[in-house]
Amino acid sequence: xxxxxxxxxxxxxxxxxxxxxxxRYNAEHGVNVLREQFHGQWLWDFVxxxxxxxxxxxxxxxxxxxxxxxxxxxxxxxxxxxQHYEIYIATAAMIFPNSFASKYRWLQRHVPFISSDQYxxxxxxxxxxxxxxxxxIPGYLDRFMGQGVLFTQGHNVSNTKYPRVKDWLEVEEYFLxxxxxRTESGVPRAEERPQD
Ligand SMILES: [Mg+2]
Numbered sequence: 001x002x003x004x005x006x007x008x009x010x011x012x013x014x015x016x017x018x019x020x021x022x023x024r025y026n027a028e029h030g031v032n033v034l035r036e037q038f039h040g041q042w043l044w045d046f047v048x049x050x051x052x053x054x055x056x057x058x059x060x061x062x063x064x065x066x067x068x069x070x071x072x073x074x075x076x077x078x079x080x081x082x083q084h085y086e087i088y089i090a091t092a093a094m095i096f097p098n099s100f101a102s103k104y105r106w107l108q109r110h111v112p113f114i115s116s117d118q119y120x121x122x123x124x125x126x127x128x129x130x131x132x133x134x135x136x137i138p139g140y141l142d143r144f145m146g147q148g149v150l151f152t153q154g155h156n157v158s159n160t161k162y163p164r165v166k167d168w169l170e171v172e173e174y175f176l177x178x179x180x181x182r183t184e185s186g187v188p189r190a191e192e193r194p195q196d
Contacts, residue, residue, distance in 0.1 A: 008088070009090060009092075010107075011068075015106070018035070042155045075110055075111060090135075128145070133147075137156070
């Protein structure tokens with residue numbers, strides 16, 4: 001049987017981009033802004049307008065995307081998913097072209113079992129041809145032809161349009177039977193999940 005295809009976003013889905021952005025912002029400005037303070041919006045929208053150029057400059061640094069923390073269980077679950085699905089990493093890299101090389105190195109280091117043939121650097125993600133897209137940005141899911149799965153982040157908490165996963169244990173639970181996730185949030189199941 002042909003495997004279904006899942007596209008997986010990187011920033012704030014596989015790795016903690018907001019966390020690194022916030023840490024650099026706090027260090028630069030000598031403040032201690034917490035994630036809870038901008039829950040429901042982007043860091044960009046929370047900071048004073050005069051600080052936004054710093055946020056942009058930070059993401060344009062060559063090393064920014066290199067050392068982002070990988071989310072718990074992401075590597076293990078992706079390795080397991082790849083046994084049952086075609087996995088493609090689909091990242092909107094064009095916004096920060098300096099990120100190309102560092103994103104490549106990050107993927108090689110953290111998910112070496114995913115071939116570089118399965119990396120997709122996108123502008124508009126509506127070009128993706130897949131059954132699922134796991135992403136934290138609802139706007140990308142709106143234009144995606146398959147089933148969107150929203151990876152919970154503070155900026156998307158008000159969106160109710162898509163099935164939601166709050167972490168990689170819930171990704172595992174959504175796509176695979178016998179996952180270790182607890183189903184406290186009642187994650188909807190994919191309709192045709194493969195059997196182990
Ligand atoms: Mg993202």
